[in-house]
Amino acid sequence: MPALVLNEEQQMLKDAAQRFFRENAPVAQLRALRDNRDETGFSAELWRNMAEMGFAGTLIPEAFGGSGFGHVGMGQLSEEAGRNLSASPLFSSSILSAVTLLLAGSGEQKQATLPAIASGKLVVALAIDEKPRHHPWSINTTAQNLDAGFVINGHKSFVVDGHVADRLIVAARTNIGSQDSDGISLFLIDPATQGVKVERTIMADSRNAATVRLDHVRVGEEALLGQLNEAHAVLESVLDMGNAQLAAELLGLSLEAFERTVRFLQERKQFGVVIGSFQGLQHRAAHMFSELELLKSVVLKALVALDEEAVDASALVSLAKAKACEVAELVTNEMIQMHGGIGMTDEFDAGLFIKRARVVQQLLGDYRYHADRFARLHGF
């Protein structure tokens, strides 16, 4: 196993990402998108710039127009985007959908999508969840095999960037009557197809997700992505890769929320002294520091394990996501409490941090989901 430190290339990418997101997509940008009720929920110009920087193709191999920088590399982008609450289709398209296509797509499907994803011109969204709490195998959407094609019926929710997606990847039950993770297949669908209804849902974090209704949607056999009935293994990997990036995003978000809070403790005066001189606050800040040190380690370890294709990668990803959810919840709650009244005002950014944190926590499974999965993977 490589050491738990960034190599030179990864450190350079992190430095570049740090500058880029701070200058081009600060928290103020998210606030403006929200206040202007932007139709897409992200800046098209920012996304073009991110693609030019090569960010959109970080997980895509060079053969398909990407940079093949791997999970540790992409993790640095997620972390820095998390610090600035930067809104973009990076997660939906360049992470979740790109790795699904990489793992399941035929040569033709990959050629048709991956270079366009890497250049930022094609946005693809992954539609799995059907229930409010993440449960990837609780799938009632069906795809019936009919006349050299499929008819898809069902309903998907919390589809990140679904309303701006040029293509949707939909998980559906193809072996009708199968249970749990068996008998599921993936389909690559144009949302313009008759019977597909995509509706934007504005979430608490001012970003967006969509509900997707599929009503007798007819697709040809070429829409099938990967083996019929065998999507389970692909989805497990995709969800691991996605969750590792969400953990990295939560790490960046939590570090920023924490650092802003510590600065406030150093400056805010009450009773004639800075409130950071009070031990009651010092100890809580020092505890958060310790938790953040643990979070840094588990996030990096999960990303390294994915790059190395380690056998315990799934357990390490659930460890990272569970810990990230726990720490982000702690730090964003303390951010508001320690700022006092000002933390409750919309004008101040604490609200934007806590709202984004909760959405990312729920996305693809919260602390409880991943603690349970970690325990199962460890035989208890």
Add this chain to the structure above:
Amino acid sequence: MTDLDAFRLETRAWLEANCPPGMRAPVRGEQDQCWGGRNFQFSSDDQRIWLERMAARGWTAPDWPCEYGGGGLSQAEHKVLREEMSRIQARPPLSSFGVWMIGPAILKFGSEPLKRQHLPPIVRGEIRWCQGYSEPGAGSDLAGLQTRAEDRGDHFIVNGQKVWTSYADQADWMFCLVRTDPDARKQLGISLVLFDMTTPGVSTRPIKLISGNSPFCETFLDDVCVEKDQVVGEINQGWTIAKYLLTHEREMIGGMGRTGAGQRTLPEFAVEAIGLDNGRLADGMLRAEVARWALDAKAFELTAERVRDEAKTGQGVGHASAMVKYYGTELNKRRQELMLALRGSDALVWEGAASHEGALPRMWLRSKANSIEGGTSEIQLNVIARNILALQ
């Protein structure tokens, strides 16, 4: 094959041939630990042979220079040795404050004659050391210590009292913080001195703890003569060394949160105690608590790994020892509480062979000291807040 691979193969073969069968089992308690020293009674021939063989290779202090009896191993080789020992569940051949604490301090700050005098006997497990730090009036405020050392030309005369001296009644030598300049600011008048526990004027009294055991003593120093060549580093510069040693101690105590080689993990312990129902621990509330602990324990272990890797490349925040001490000890206390809960009333049996004379509840009570000794959790949080977060 790389040199490291070759080293691994040699080490594996040597351990296979030399580690006695009785030493390939988890340490169950104090009685399985070998502390060495003049008065030590080996619990078995295997224990004695294992110490002798490992000491002969310098592998009781694997990363110390060979010239002082150490193993002379690189960090990477030392890691291989640890891995290979844990592979066959080999017990540590020696538990030693000499190896863990005063040895590294002598190596770093001591004069050449001090190194030659003290290091080889530590490696061989011949001299057992104890630490004279805390005093009745100097606990968290350690620099306020009052034990006086009066300059009498070629020697000091030491008077005072130490407390919480681990195993002072069984130790052969003490490393001791004393005040050599009563007029200087409190951190600036302290020296670290070494003396034999049989020196006239040294007496000890064990302190009985809530566990029923007496791992700590009070130590009384009445006109104890200490030669000047037994000062580590410069006179009045002892506080620097004390802080260095505290850092070591914090990392060591913090490390107690980690599951040792061959030790059962808490989830394994839980499955044995509670059983599984459909692949899940049969008690849902306990399962959630064990899972939370296991997540934190793994995260803590990975953090120790990251801190080591960062130190190697010269990165890192420094001051990691305060965080490691704070988190590791709290983690160990949580583990002990969970073990108690998992075993229910069985875990509260205090006497009798079936309970190994209450080994579990005594260990649980012992763990309460983890977040006090070597600087309390609250002191560690103060250090983090002040030195890292600049809150004051």
